[in-house]
Every structure is written in C-alpha cells, then in structure tokens.
Amino acid sequence: MAFFALIPLFPLLASLILLLGGRRWGENGHRIGIPAIVLSFALSVAALIEVLRNGPFTVSLYRLFQSGSLTIDLTLFVDQLTVLLLLLVTGVSAIVHVYSSRYMIGESRYNRFFAVIALFTFSMILLVMSGNLLMTLVSWEVMGICSYLLISHAAERPAACRAATKAFLVNAVADVGFSFGIILTFFTFGTLDIPTILAQAEGMQDHTINVLGWMGLDLPTHSMTLISFFLFMGAMGKSAQMPFHVWLPFAMEAPTPVSALIHAATMVNAGPFLLVRLSPLIVLSPFAMTFIAIIGAATAVFAGMVSLTQSDIKKILAYSTISQIGFMVMACGLGAFAVAIFHLLAHGCYKAFFFLSTGNALRAVERDLEHDVHQHRVSEGMGVLYGGALLLALLPPFVLFSGSYEYLWGVTGIASATIGFKIIALVTVFVASQYIFKSVTAIFVNGPKTYGPASRQPGSDAQSVRPQLLNGPILTGLFLAVMCAGWLLTMIWSGFANFLAPALPHPGDTLSEAAVQHGFPFWLVMSLGVAVAGWLHAYSTQMRPQHQVSRSNVRSNRWYVLFWNKGYFDEIYDAWLVNPTLRCANWLWLNIDIRVIDHFIHSIATSSVHFSRLLWRIVDVRIIDHVVHSTAAHSVSLAGWLWRIVDIRWLGQKLDRAAGQANTAGELLQEIEARTIQRQLLIMIFWLGAMTGLLYIMV
Template sequence: MYLSIILLPVLGALFSGFGGRLVGSKGSCIITTVSVGLSAILSGIVFVEVGFSGITTHLILSPWVESGIINIYWGFLFDTITSVMLIVITSISTLVHLYSIAYMETDPHRPRFMSYLSIFTFFMLVLVTADNLLQMFLGWEGVGLASYLLINFWYTRLAANQSAIKALVVNRVGDFGLSLGIFCVFWFFQSLDYSIMFSTIPFFDDQYFKFLGFECHGLSLIGFFLFIGAVGKSAQLGLHTWLPDAMEGPTPVSALIHAATMVTAGVFLLIRFSPLLEFSPFLLSMLVIFGSLTAFFAGMTGIFQNDLKKVIAYSTCSQLGYMIFSCGMSCYDVSLFHLTNHAFFKALLFLSAGSVIHAVNNEQDMRKMGSLINFLPMTYSLMLIGSLALAGFPFLTGFYSKDFILELTHSSSFCNLDFICSSLASWLGSISVLFTAFYSFRLIYLTFLNSNNSNRVSLSNIHESSFMMGLPLILLAFSSLFFGFLAHDLFIGMGTDFWKGSIFILPNHNFYIEAENLPIIIKWLPFLLSCLGIYLSTITNITQIYKYLLLKGFKWSFFWVYLINKKWYFDTLYNRFIIYPALGFGYKVSFKALDRGFIELAVPFGLSNLILKWSKLIFKVQNGQMTHYIFYITISVCIIFTILFVRDILFLNILHLAIFYFSLIFFI
C-alpha cells in the first residue's frame, strides 16, 4: 500500500506520455486522474494509520549506491510529517488533475500536459518519503525538471521559454547550496541516512570545520547550506524572482506549484531537519530575519501588481515567509500547519483565477475586468472565501495558523530568540497582514465589483465554469472554511502528541504557553490590521481619493510607489551586476580569447598545419620510383649497423645511443 502511493502517479504518467496516441486524450485524462486519486485515497489511509495509530513505517527495498563507506539504499520513511505532506500533495494534485480535464479540453497536447502533472506529483512524493538525503535530492531535482516542463508547456511562446529557463537557473543556485550541504553531512556523519544523522547530531555540537585558518561551527555550516537550498526552492528574498514569472504556464500548473509541490519543498526540508537546526541559534535567527523580510517585501509588492495571477503569486511568496520565520522560532509544527492550510486556500485562489481567465478569453489584466459578479457569481463567492482565508478572517482556515504565528512572535522575545529578531518578525509580520488584506480585496474589487472595462464582445462570451471545473473549487472552498478548525487541536493543540518524534524541539525553545497568555489587544491585532487593510482597499477602489493624496499631499511618495511597482529593481540589479558581466566574460574571454584564440590556434589550426607540412615532406619522399626506395633502405641498414658497431666499441647504453644518433643527424 505504501509503495503504491508513489508508483501510481508515475504509472499514470507513463501511460499518458507514451500511450497518449493509443488511449486518446480523454483516456489519458482518465488514467492519470484515477491514478492520482487512488494515491490520495491510500494517503488518507496512511494518515490514519501513522498519525492516529502512531505506527511509523520504514521500508528498505534494495541497495542503490555501494562504494567504500557509502551504503545508500532505496528507502521510504512514513512518519507524521510525511503523512501530512502526502495528504496535501495527493489531494491537491487530484483536484488539479480533475480541473485540468475541462480547463485544457481544447488543447491538442492534453495527454502530454496530464503526464507532466503526474510526473510532478511523483517526484514530490519521492522527495517527502525519502529516508536519506541523496534520494531526497533526486526528488528535489525531479521537481525542478517537472516545473521547467510545465512552465514551458506552451513552448512556442517566448515568455514561457524565458520564464522556464529563469526558474531553472535561479533554482540551480539553491540546488548548489543543497549539494554542498549534502557533502558536509557526509563528511561529518559518514552517512546520509536520516536515522543515523538525527540520532548522532548532539555528539557533533562542538565540532568545527577548519578552512584556510578559519573555524566554522559544523552544524551551523550544514544548516546554512540547507537554508540556501530552501531559499531557492521556496522563493525567499534574493532568489524569489522566478516565482512570479512562473505564471506563464497554464493556471493548473500555477496552482500545483504554489500550493502543494514546488515551493513547499524548501519548508519541508527545514522541518525535516529540525533536529539539526535546533543546535544552531545563528541559523534560527537568520531564518527569522529572511522569512519576515520576505513576507514584508512580497506583501508590499503584491499591492501594485495588475496581473491576476501575479498578485496571488506574490501572496504565496509572502505566506512562505511566514512559514520560514516560524521555523526560525522553533515552531516547526505551526509552520507545517500553516503550509497545509495555505495549500487549500491558495489552490482555491489559483483555480478560481483560472476560472475567471477561462471565462474572459484568457485576459489576465485586472484593470480590463470588472463587474464579473453579475456573470460569475459562483466564482466570485469561491474567490471571496479564498481571499478571506488568506487575509486571516476569524474562524477560516488561515486564521488558525497565521494568527498563531504572529502571537508566537510576541512571546518569543522572552525566550530563545534575540529581542531584535523577534521584534523584527512581529512588526514586519503584522504589517504584512495589512498588505495581504489590501491586495486580496483590491483583487476582488478590480475583478468583480468595479465598473467593467472590457468590450461588449468579451462580455457576451463570459460564462460560468463547467461542473468539472467547479467541483474542485467547491471541495477546496470547504477545506478553506473548515480544515483549520478541525485540525487545529490535532496539529498545534496544547499537549498534542500527534508529531511523536518526527519533529524535535529543545525544551527551552517551546513557548506555546506564553503565546496563549498574551494580552487581548495583541491577539486582536492581526484581525484589526486585516480590517484596516480591507477598509483602505475599499476607499482606494470606490472613492479614488488616493489619487488626490498622491498628487497633492505626498509627492515624495512617487519614488516609493515607482520603486515598489518595479519590484524593488531586483531583476534589474541581477541583470546589471551578474548577468551582463557574466555574458561579457563568456564572450570576450572564454569564447574569443580562449576558445577561438589560444585553444583553437594551438590545437585545431596548429596541429592541422603541422600535419600538412609533414604530409608535403612525405609526398616528396614517396614519389613512386623504385631506385629511390632501394637507396632509402640501404642508407637505413648502414645507419643501423653503424649504431650497433659504435655501441659495441664505446659500450654505450640505449639512451646514449639515442643522444648520439640525434646529434649526428643535427650536425649532418
């Protein structure tokens, strides 16, 4: 049963990819959707067996790599973390497959698309079920490959080509950091197995790396490299630029990448390595700083985006920042709870956005929409539920995890974290709540409530989604409404024993009791900021008073508005200081000076010229006359006898004879 969860998606992908012409478009859709659906059902059984019964399953199949002290097996670990991730991945993937059947019905390459979705799911399942770092890295790279194929699915579009290459290259930076972390882990522990590594971590707390006269704490260095991998995959500040551009793929791809697979891999990596992160206070502080800055930056940038899908993409980046700095506060279970909640309402938002785009003839600019509440009432209701859950409206799914993370930031200043880090996380996280509510309801106003800005031809073709597209949205809406309430006590309730030993937290790093006893005003602060964000969004989109304020009262704000609208010039800075110098070096130095210069002149041209000269000499000697050949043979025999005679007289060895022979030739 356990292995069937992993094998079913890849079997469906193979049938759809290689047998799409035989089974047809509908047949490939049925095969892939049923395969992933069966995997979701089995994941539910595993969740009950592992989560509620406490039966951790560890399967070892066969040897994979055996060389010296390296012994790596194909192994699969099913603990509580894995069981939760299986529920998230397979359930969201099943709904995305079901949604894609209707969304991509006019695409001639639908079997290939369904195959890519299934292979994406398969690699993510390999990542979360691996029991060693090398197998996890296989799934990690497979997810990156599948994301490239899906983003570049419409490969005839230049924007899709560029976005896919950008996602692949930026993720290579994080993957390089993760590979260095794997090397350091093997250097330290002489093994890549989780069981060996996690059980021996306390014995290496005082070990250091020595390099060029510098000493570095070993566990902190390993955690830093793993953090670089998480920054690349989970799109944290600095390596976040690929995430908004990934919207060039079809909308179901965006839902799968942002909700259940690609971006959650980095957060899962940090949660899985909680036994290592707990022994590195420096790294925990770094997680808090980077996570809070990412949440703040992405929330602020999302306000000025006009593309429907990019607004939701920046909200994903912001919510990932909450998960990262929750890990930095040693609240790994809260981070995983928010990851699970976020998967449901973010998938709802993306698929609802796909329903809107499908209805308005593939238009994604919100400024060209409006008044769609009259044409798409069901889609409006579902997107409103997702936006309220994203904004943390009370008693919806996002409220139970995001608000608790913010409460923990206020209590952490009295515990293990530095006061500056905890204050930074609390303030930036709270301001991000305001931004989140603002851009969520700005999306609602521009898309559904404001006056319509499209033409009559487009309005005449607007229609509600079909049942096949609406059913996944309704199921996700129920999850966005009730999952947080139902799973709150199980995941992060006081005294819960759900996680068993899969998450490790040092005793002095647990401060949930302080969070429960905070003043009422702090507990109400996220809700008040959300209401303020909704109020400001309403004023901005109904009264247009913000134009007067910008023009008359705050002319200095033009610079900041322009800066944020250009996404803080991250892409420009990367191009100016990294991409262009690298391209210039590649053309002027490595290509012109080395490839076409030294190497080409020394080897291809130089060798060919030398061979040409020798061939001319041989051509002169080989003239075909028998008398010349007899003369060459006679001279050679005489030289040989002369050498032998001189050797016998002077008692020279072979080396001396060679020197004598070449000297004789030179003088002659």
C-alpha cells in the same frame, strides 16, 4: 506496511505508461493519471490512520549501494509531518489532474502533459517520504527537471522557453549549495539516513570543521551551522526566497494547472518542508536560525509590497506566493515549525482554489463591468460607520491572542518563536485595522468604482446607502459567529499542534497551555490598544487635508515605483550577472575559441599539409620513386639476362630433346595404331558373317 510504497509508485507507473505509450493513447492520458493519483490519495489517508493508531513507521525497500562506511538503503519514512504533506500533495494533485482533463483538451502534447505532471507529483511524494538524503536529492533534482518541462510546455512561445531556462538555472545554482550540504552531512555523521541523523544531531552540536584547511589555514566552524546554511540555500532556490525569487513570476508562462500545482502542492513547498524535516539539526545553530528568519521576513515584506503594486493577476498571485512562503520560512527561523506547516497546508488549499478559479472570476468581473451600476454615497450616519469599522478591527486581537494559537507557536518551547509571535501579531493587528477601516469606508463612503454607462451620465443622482451595523440581529449574529469561529479555531490549533509535536525538535519540552496563557490579559489589552491605534491612523489619514495627502503621495511615489519595478532585481541581475557573463562568454569565444583554439587547430592542419607535401617531395619522389625505378631497372636487366642464359640455351636444349622423344613416340604409336585397326576390322567382319548365317538358318 509495504503496500504504502504504492503511494509514490502509482504516479510513477502512470508517467511511464503514458511516456511509453506515446500518441497511441490519443486524448485519454487522464484515464491513466487520474486513477493513479486518486489511489495515492486513498493510501495517504490510510497512512494517516496508521500513524494516528501506531505512530511513525519505516518501509524498507532494498539496499541500493554499499561501499565502505557508506550504505544507501531505499527506505520510506512516514511520520506525522509526512502524512500531512502527503494529503496536501496527493489531494491537490488529484484536483489538478481532474481540472486538466478539461483544461488541456485540444493540446497536441496532451499525453505528455499528464505524464510529466504525474512524474512531478511522484517526485514531491518521494521527497516527502524519503528516508535518506540521497533519495531527497534525487527527488529534488527530478522536480527541477519536471518544472522545466512544464513551464516550457508551450515550446513554440519564446517567453515560455526563457522562463523555463531561468527557473532551471536559478534552481541549479541553489542546488549546488544543497549538494554541498548533503556531502558535509555525510562527512559529519557518516550516514545519509534521516532518522539516524536527527537522532545523533544533538550529540554533534560541538563538532567543528576547518573550512580553510585545504589552504593550510585554521578556521574552525561548527558543522551544524555550515550544514544548515548549505541546506537552506537549496530551500531558497526551490521556495523562491530572496535573492533566488526571480524565477517564480516568470513560471506563470506555464499552463494554469501547472501554476496551481507548483504554488499549492509541489516545488515551492519543498523549502519549508525540508526545514521542518531537519529542524532538530537546524535549531542547534542560532546563527543559521537568525539568517533563516531574516531571509524569510525580508522576502515576505518585499514580495507583499510588490504584489500590491502589480496589475497583472498572474504576477500578483506569484508574488503573493513568494510572500506567504517567506512567512513560513521566517516562522521556521523563529522556531515555530508547527505554524509553518499549518500555514503551508492552509496556503496550499487556498492557492489551489485561487489558481483554478481565477479564470472564472475574471470572466465574472468582465460581466459585472458591463452592467449599469450607480455610484453610492453616504450622506449621513458616518459616526455609525466608523464605529462599526472599529468593532471589526477589534476582532483580530481576540483571534490571535486566543491562547491556542499562541500554543501553536510555542509548541517547540523555543523563546524566539514566542517573541516573534508577539511582534508579528501586533503588526498584523495594526495593519488589519487599517485595511478594515479603508475597506469599509471605500465601500460605503466613496462607493464601488465603476465605469459603466451610469457613471458617465451627467446629472444622474447618486443613491444613498445607510449601513445598519449596530442593530440587534447583526450584533447577535456577529457575536455568535465569532464565538463559533473561536471555538473551532481553538480545537483545530490545539489538535494540530499536539499531533505534529512528536515530529518537531524537543517534543518533551513543549510549553504548557498554562505557560502560554501567562500574561494573557496584558497582551490582549496591548493588542486591543494597537488595533485602536491602527484605526486612529487610518481615520486621521481619511480626514487629512488634501494638500497634505498630495505631499504624502509625492513622497511615496518613489517607493511605489521601486516596488512596481519589483525592486529592480531582474535589471540588477541582467546588469551585473547576465550581461557580464554573456560579454565574458563572447570574449572567450573570440579570443580563446577562435583566436587560440581554432588558430591552434588550423595551424596543426596547415602544418600537417605542409609536412605531407615535404614528405611527398623528399621521401615519395626522391627516395621511394628512385628506389622503385632502380628496382624496376634491375628487374628488367635480370629478366633479360635470365631470358638469354636460362630460357634460350637451357630451355632450348631441353625442348629439342623433348621434341625428339615426342616424335619417336608418335611414329611408334602410329605403327601400333595401324595394326590394331586392321585386327578390329577382321573381327567385326567375322562376327557380321556369323550373325548373318545364323539369321538365315533360323528364318
């Protein structure tokens, strides 16, 4: 099993190679990043097969730290939840890497981009596979740093730098609560190992902590509630839930591949994953579950309304992601953890495709607007058209109340999930029926709105279109398509719920299919009635007189302006947090930094100068100079006395004696030297004569 550690290791090695290589790679960084991510995806598929065969497993790497009761082991925990997220993260990341290899051509930071997205992918993989909360925290923070680097990739643009700073600061504030949650978890359980915490969670349900003990007060609170609140605070920041959602729309300043990676595979998915991973602990706190459900529902509704009022495609996608993540968080708060993961996987695949294809879609729309398209109207057959819209509106009840989808909601056996499913399904049916009616009538009654030359030609005749929705082939094909789709969805939902059930809380106390289908005809009939009610509401709105519609539009303008301005969250933060903080910082700079600290330092410097001058005048001039002059004067006097007494008298006598002795010795040497010279001359004359005679004889 140790080779599964290569799943996070491959992206990490790719990131390190690209970072250390620098510009020497040229524009070949994708040749390192793409194979690394593809290998991680292949190993993720192998991990899925291993879990299907033998169940969850743990990969122990090494012991990182041990001090007292705190032991940190680097372990990788792989279960059903892990392998599903691994497939999403590595698969989408591989696609983004391939897309980026063409999208980022010509960028001066080409290799840096691939190094950072590889590190980004590594941090999300490590988060998914982490076996203890310390590794979770480390990967959590590395992900935040990588998001900052990727959002500010175009560092020459001030908007990108501001967006990156905003994302980093918002997540940093939320991560404070996440850190407190980890500390409190260790204080409660005495360990940071996730499987151990989940196994001991039910036994610690009644454990309390005095949150005001440091003040000498008594306020016992359940530890599970505090831990859930603090951990969810971190999830709110990473997943852009209210009120920490303001960073995600500005994160669109990042390149398109980064947006796809953040919205589809990493970053925003960390929150729902954390809630599902720690679900056995979170379900023990009803207050925390209620709070999570309220925050998720409020975020889903608010972001959905905001996305409907935006005109910028990037803002629409951003608030769409916030709304969908809010729905996942709400599902977690209701206890429908399997629904949250299913929604997360489906949303990740959909959003990745949407982001990577938005550019092509926009270009296609621009081409279509240049064509000559006539306006179409329907002159007759309106009853057939409205009847077809009603038939389409009756399809969602059969899909939502198919039994298997309800089983996906009730797999944990939590009653709130079942109740939440009923409410959400009925609201969905009502809204979907109105959308279907308005969409069909907008196409066939009013016609597609165009701005081509034909729409401006006076006297141009409109062509009529007769929708044939009730003929035999279309009805037969529609019936067969619905049957196949229902069967396929039933197989997918049932298999997915059964596969994920062991990783969810209370897997042995799940709802059976018989229990799920209890009351099935009643809820199906009710949902059909709700669909008809939605159709009637849309029909009455279509047929309403024009003056009533105008009054209704006037009343809705205020709401439209509110959501168009995104609820004024940014303005409120600027007015109540950012500007007061800047003013406070400016006041502290002027009054504390300049007037107190700088004045204090300048006073010390001035006092030091004055004190040094005082020391120079008193000590240096009056004392040291006086001592030096006195010493010099005494030295001169002593030298004069020594010269007169010792040098003249004593040394003079000694020198006279030495001179006399030297004179005597010189005279003696002179006499000796004269005799010696005479002897040497006689010897030389003798030998010279001898050598001359010898030479004469020999010749």
